[in-house]
Amino acid sequence: MSGLRDRMNRLRGTSAAAGNGIGTDAAISSPEETVKRLDPATEPVTTDETEEDEILHTGWQPIGVKLQRNSEGTFLLRQIRYPLDYKHGTHRLNELGAAASGLSAFHGEPVEPEQVLFLDLETTGLGIGAGNVPFMVGIAYMQYGQFIVEQALIRHPAEERAMLAYIESKLPAYRYLATYNGRTFDWPVMQNRFIMNGRSRKIWEPLHLDFLHPSRSIWKNTLTSCKLSHVEEERLGIERVDDVPGSLAPQLYFQYLAEGDPEPLAGVFRHNEIDMLSLACLAIRFGHLLHSDEQQGAFGVLPLPSEPEEQVRTGLWLEKMGLSGRAEQLFALVLNTESAAISALLMLAARDKKAGNWQRAVLLWQKAVEHPYTYGSSAIAAYIELAMFYEHKLKDYVSALQYTTEALELALGNPLLQRRDAKKRAELDGLRNRKERLQRKAGRMHG
CATH class of the missing domain: 1.25.40.10 (Tetratricopeptide repeat domain)
Structure with missing residues (x-):
């Protein structure tokens, strides 16, 4: 951990290399089609104001990353806003409105789409121990008639507190946490990081919608793998093009730490972004499947399994x-x-x-x-x-x-x-x- 901390701290200077600041119209890389963003004047105002008095490396500009500042310091944030008619594979994001009520079968409580926070981490290693650091935290949610994906990234250890404070400020608005193995990995990792940074482990008690377990229950022997990338390709009609495997994300992050050039991280941002969209599509798939017989007759929305x-x-x-x-x-x-x-x-x-x-x-x-x-x-x-x-x-x-x-x-x-x-x-x-x-x-x- 000390070696990682040293490498990250050395980059505090290199990350401020000469370049242009990124404004609200920075280019956003998005899958399959152009993603519309709100005009700056109509974007909701957050409690943490963004100040770009620090000059970012020019390599961040094509990725669409901005400097985010709050009372704990700075970190980097990328935000992508999808219209709800956006189609990802076989599903459109607006289907979540109809499918969410079916998700109530998980906990016996009504589910509204706006109550669900999607979470996916990119970490420096495996396991949930103190040495595993989430260098990128991806969250997504429905708000203002859009599906919003946010990706927070730290450039060195000193930025982790600011990133966690930002994520913490988001949590109270949501009742459900939707993940793929988040109950045993993503959320415990986040809880550990909250503790390591002097925050409470009981900071938020969500109801989990972990889609790994139903995926394994249904596709354990039918599919060759229950990895998210395989499930989405075989059952959600999602094909990733030139995708960076999640297993390479730590290596690419360490490359960024060593060289100070953000370009290798572009694929990691893209991979995480698609993960968030695929999580939403899994929520739609399982929500449709779990509608009661009175709400939906004879698998009217989904095709019957063929095997x-x-x-x-x-x-x-x-x-x-x-x-x-x-x-x-x-x-x-x-x-x-x-x-x-x-x-x-x-x-x-x-x-x-x-x-x-x-x-x-x-x-x-x-x-x-x-x-x-x-x-x-x-x-x-x-x-x-x-x-x-x-x-x-x-x-x-x-x-x-x-x-x-x-x-x-x-x-x-x-x-x-x-x-x-x-x-x-x-x-x-x-x-x-x-x-x-x-x-x-x-x-x-x-x-």
């Missing part, structure tokens, strides 16, 4: 969030799909078994064992479930024995299932013991 496993996972998440009617729509699709993967069938069958819906669970297990690609441990699990059902629920030991025998034959006939590790030996022994027990039960029944 059976995603249908099951979406249904399970909706059921967890209290929308059992919407979940049943998806479960019915899986049962009626000829090509549903065994994993999807077993997942739904496990749900039905737990809920006591034995009729559909049995249909799903039978569908699994009749699957044209029946092999592996998943197929064996379906046979075993049927064997247990017939043994314990129907006392039909002959049918239970038949399913157990087929499971054992499948296990013995597949070389991949005969690995000589302890777990596989125990599974085979379990099947043999089950078969012997059922043979005895069936023999007594017919003896």
